[in-house]
Amino acid sequence: MLLLSGCAVGPDYHPQSGASLGVPQQYSVAADEQPRADLTHWWTSFNDPLLTQLVGSAEATNLDVAQALTRLRQARESLVQSRASLLPSLSASGTVSRNQNLRGGTSTYTLPDGTVTSITTGNSTSFSIGxxxxxxxxxFGGNLRSVQAARASLAASGYNYADVLITVQGEIARNYILARLYQAQLTNARNALSIQDDNLQIAQWRVQAGLVSSLDQEQARQQRAQTAxxxxxxxxxxxQAVSRLGxxxxxxxxxxKTEMEKKEPIPQGPSDIAVGIPADTLRQRPDVRAAERDLAAATAQIGVAKAQLFPQFNIGGSIDSSANALSSLTNIITGRLFATIAQTIFDGGRQRAQVRSNEAAAQGAFYxxxxxxxxxxxxxxxxxxALDTAEQRERDYTTALNAANNAAILSRSQYxxxxTDFTTLNQAESALLSAANSLSQARADRANALIQLYGALGGGWQSDTAPTTPLDQTTTNGKR
Structure with a gap:
């Protein structure tokens, strides 16, 4: 039996090759394939203290991350339970019983043959242990495969936790960028409104002087109202963006709201990122590593199901002792040893169907x-x-804003x-506000593209070790 216990039915898991997964040697778009820098704390590259503080706090404060941590703890305890199946179970019991005659004394009884006898009644105590x-x-390795599956599931839960953390970090950063974008657009609108107030005043003076018709005044009022x-x-x-951040x-x-109240520019971050090669991304992405561990767990579950097709062998034993006094408990000890073997003869194909179901699950896990x-x-x-496009748009809108500002200054002076007429001024002022908002949007898009790329590369966690719970002492392979 000891020799057989080293065997395990079902397929052994082997990592998939890059070719079987369709991984190319390089990306199909132009990318910097230099070795990547450490992306663990990518948000610090934006050089924004408040952004650094908010994103950095996600691991300790976000409730989605906290929920993912509880799932990781559950997976760790499931592994402990699976390992327990490899060990024998032992239980012990003890009882004390006391019989007490409340009346006590001696009772006299007449037997059927006429004989008179006396029985003294009283109290008695008995002890037993077992x-x-x-x-x-x-x-046939069913329990061993179950432990392998639980170990892989624990690692997958750790990577899922890291994936949730990365997602939350990106969401915090994106909402922070949104808040700064709205601040910039509010500034643009208020600056434009101030200028339009002056334009309306000038139009009113020119109407009062009889230099122009009231059409200029009404156009100025309309433009100001639309901006307001x-x-x-x-x-x-x-x-909404600030509330979401909270x-x-x-x-x-x-x-x-108090911390975000001070207006700050939209964070820009570095000008470029070295993304490495596709294989680097697969090692860094926690969702990819979680999917790989799910496949390992599903493969082990095939062995769990197959082991049920073979005989189940159990051994056990018990010892018992009972006495009327504690000092006599060891006088007589009884025991028994037993062994049972069980084999399913007929179950309507249920167990074989379970094997096929687990095989299909493993195939689905591979896909x-x-x-x-x-x-x-x-x-x-x-x-x-997205980053390349946003950078190009930022350059173009910078040029557009410069031209629109010059045109607005000239139109204002000429009016x-x-x-010149007010229609020309109105068009120039509208173009200036649109260009300012477009440039702010382009800068926000560039910052969001950086955040998107950092997340796509798997930044935001320590990829060289599998995430574990604070009380877990597992290694990078999930083994204690």
Whole structure:
């Protein structure tokens, strides 16, 4: 039996090759393939102290992350339970019973043959102790495969925890960028409103002087009202972004309004990122590593199901002793030893169907693994393209804003001098506000593209060790 217990039915898990997963040697878009820098704390590259504080606090404060940590703890305890099946179980019991005659004394009885006898009644106490032991010999490795599956599931839960953490970090950063974008657009609208107030005043003076018709005045009023109408909407969007930041950091919606009140520019971050090669991404992405561990767990579950097709062998024993006094408990000890073997003869094909079901589950886990790999590479390429596009748009809108500002200054001067009509000034002012908002949006898009790329590359966690619970002492392989 000891020799057989080293065997385990079912397939052994082997890591998949890059070719079987469809991993290319390099990305299909232009990318810096230099070795990547440490992305563990990518948010510090934006050089924004408040952003660094908020994103850095996600691990300790966010409630989604806390929930993922509890799932990781559950997986750790499931592994402990699975390991317990490899060991024998032992139980012990003890009883004390006391019989007491409340009346006591001597009772006289007449037997059927006429004989008179006396019986003295009183109190008595008895003691008993016992122990039972049982062990299921893992002849065909079903319990061993179960432990392998639990160990892989624990590692997958750790990587899922890291994936949730990365997602939350990105969401905090994106909402922070949104809040700064709305602040910038509010500033643009208020600056434009101030200028439009001056334009309306000038138009009123020119109408009063008889230099122009009231059409100029009405156009000026219309332009000012339209600009003023955008401010409440922007304020609402800003408040929503700040409230979301509060909830994402485990606080009340309004907790960060004071800290965010001071206007700050939209963080820009570094000009480029070395993304490495596709294989680097797969090692860094926790969702990819979680999918790989899910495949390992599903493969082990095939062995668990197959072991049920073979005989189950159990051995056990018990010892018992009873006496009327504690000092006499060891006088007589009885014991028994037993062994049982059980084999399913007929179950309507249930167990074999379970094997086939687990095999199908493993095949599905492989497809999910491959899909996760390809989606990860897609995320990186989309992030690279989004960053390049945002940088180009930022350059173009910078030029557009400069031209629109010059045109607005010239139109304003000419209108005040009576050299042009208000329609031309109105168009120039509208173009200036649009260009300013577009440049702010482009800068926010570039910052969000950086955040997207950092997330796609798997930044935000220590990828060289599997995440564990604070009380867990597992190693990078999930073994104690």
């Amino acid at each position: 122990a039972d032991a049982s062990y299921q010999a893992d002849l 109408a955008t401010i409440p909407s922007l304020e609402n969007s800003y408040n 909830v994402l950091t485990g606080q009340a919606p309004g907790a960060l 999910n693994y491959k899909q996760t790999v390809l989606s990860a590479l897609e995320d990186v390429e989309n992030g690279i393209t 005040r001098a009576g050299l």
